[in-house]
Amino acid sequence: MIFGIIGHGAAGTFAALRLRETLEEMGRNAQQDRILLFEKASQGLRKVKISGGGRCNVTHHQFDSTLFCKNYPRGNRELRGPFHQFQAQDTVEWFHQRGVKLKVESDGRMFPETNSSQTIIDCFNKELQKNQIEVLHHKNILTCEYNNPSFKVTLGKGETFSLDGLILATGSDRSGYFLAKSLGHSISELAPSLFTFKIGHPLLKDLAGTSFEKVKIEVQTEKRKWQEEGPLLITHWGLSGSAVLKLSAWAARELKTVHYKFPVFVNFLGLPRENIEKLLIDHIKQNPKKLVTTIPLPGLTKNFWQTFIGVLASDYPKLSEKMMNEVSKKEITYITDQLFHFKFTTTGHHRFKEEFVECGGITTKEINFKTMESRVCQGLFFAGEILDIDGITGGFNFQNAWTTGFIAGENMAKLCFNEEES
Ligand SMILES: Cc1cc2nc3c(=O)[nH]c(=O)nc-3n(C[C@H](O)[C@H](O)[C@H](O)COP(=O)(O)OP(=O)(O)OC[C@H]3O[C@@H](n4cnc5c(N)ncnc54)[C@H](O)[C@@H]3O)c2cc1C
Incomplete structure (x- = not known):
């Protein structure tokens, strides 16, 4: 038999390897079946290479599948079954068996011990x-x-291949959606996910590089609001950091409909309002004879604090010239409110250099998630980002590719083998 997989990315590679393994488990040797892995570029695994800043965040250290699923704004329900077949722990084991050890970072992200995505690529090349x-x-x-x-697939110059089974693993490439459509599938609305917010605001202007360990951040459209907490980073163009990236994923479709112009509220200390107020009052009591701008509130950098107080001067012009013990009750309330719920307005979005994915893809109800086979076209399977499934940042997108690739490869072998038997 001849099997075809379109896309030499994470999902296609994993599918090809599991396909061969399953065929062998069924007693078929490599001479009996050809597995063709088609790639339009001059090399495959290009996203693996650049992933995780060149380190490849392979998966996430969360071995409870139900909790793992919670990290998919789209695909949360659909992936529950697949993760019972192949989940993050299986990924760790898979690489371990092939000599690649993964390590966990404090936030749960898992990388090869070498800190190099090339280790993953070398492993795949050897296995292929x-x-x-x-x-x-x-x-x-x-x-x-x-x-x-x-199936008959056609390439440039009229070259064709006849295939007994086909897996589409073309990622977010538009040509993959076109191929799927031509085979009867529908594509849900596409929108970028994992992007950062473009904001032009005096508070951010000179603070690029300033980071916050744990903020609370909220975005709002007319229809609903979303909240996240986590690290925040001020960049040259606005706001980034994993709290922002996660929000962009959860709200991806809705933020597209408002053309990426929406209000963002930041709680810079990530604390309840009354705790911020108390912190401020204590700070004032401890430094009564100091100029307001000289000593930052605990948890904030001096640069940020000075700029922040400077920005508040548009409403309270004298604030930055005051001693701490001259700050009025009204001003304390105002500073607290601004630290708790500072409002920015975005002017657009910016794709993060580290990771971005496509929200949208093959409509999930057209797929049998036990096998990854199409419900529309027998013998056709899907794996990876081509599906209407995407995760937040942290290794979840690759895990989707490994899991769905694994299941698609295995079940294509089973389907074709059973057919040949009957
Ligand atoms: C910069 C960046 C960093 C990332 N870092 C991480 C990370 O650290 N951890 C994580 O979990 N996720 C990360 N992601 C997301 C992750 O890379 C993707 O979700 C994942 O690569 C999807 O795998 P895939 O195999 O479905 O698609 P892809 O990796 O995109 O592979 C699809 C392949 O199909 C080929 N192809 C497409 N159409 C055709 C055609 N018609 N004919 C032949 N070949 C075709 C493409 O050229 C491509 O090689 C990152 C993404 C980016 C952009």
Whole structure:
């Protein structure tokens, strides 16, 4: 038999390897079946290479599948079953068995011990070779036809291949959506996810590089609001950091509909309002004869505090010239309110250099998540980011690729083998 997988990315590679492994488990040797891994670019695994800032955040250290699922704004329900078949712990084990040890960072992200994505790529290349997967680069699949029960794929210059089973693992490439549509599938609305917020505000202007360990942040549209907490980073263009990236994922579709112009509220200390007020009052009591701007409130940097008080001067012009013990009750209330719920307005979005994904893709109700087979076209399977599934930052997007790739590869083998038997 000849099996085809389109896309030499994370999902396609994993699918190809599990396909071969399953065929072997069924007693078939590599000479009996060809596995073709088509890739339009000159090399595969390009996103793996640049992922996690070149370190590849392979997965997340959360081995409870139900909790793991909570990190998918889209796909949370659909992935529950698949994670019972292959979850983060299996990923760790899979790489370990092949000589790649993963380590956990304090926030749960898992990376190769070498801190290099090349380790993952080297591992895959070795496995692809060992398992006699035919990796075909510069093979841009232009069309797919279903000639029950086989598929015909066409490349440039009229080159064609006839395939007994097909996996589409083309990531967020538009051509993959086109191929899926031509085979009867529908694509849910696409929108970027994991982006940062463009904001032009005097408070941010000179503070690029300032980070906060744990803020609370809220975005709002007319329809609803979303809240997140976590690290925040001020950048040259606005706000970034994992709290922002997570919010962008949860609200991806709605923020697109408002053209990325929406209010953002930040609680810079991540504390309840009354705690902030108490902190401020204590701070004033401890430093009565100091100029307000000289000593920052605990938890804030001096630069931020000075700029922040300076920005408040538009409403309270004398504030930055006052001694701490001259700050009025009204001013304390105002400073507290601003630290607790500072309002910015975004002017657009910016794709984070570290990680971004596509929200939207193959409509999930058209897929059987026990097998990853299409409900529309028999013998067609899907894996990875092409699906209408995406996770927040932290290794969840690769885990989707490993899990769905694993299941698609395994079940394509089972389907074709059973068919041949019958
Ligand atoms: C900069 C960056 C960093 C990231 N870092 C992380 C991270 O650390 N951890 C994490 O979990 N996620 C990360 N992600 C997200 C993660 O990389 C993706 O979710 C994941 O790569 C999706 O895998 P995939 O195999 O579905 O798609 P892809 O990796 O995009 O692979 C699809 C492949 O299919 C090929 N292809 C497409 N169409 C055709 C066609 N018609 N014919 C032939 N070939 C075709 C493409 O060229 C591509 O090689 C990052 C993303 C980016 C952009």
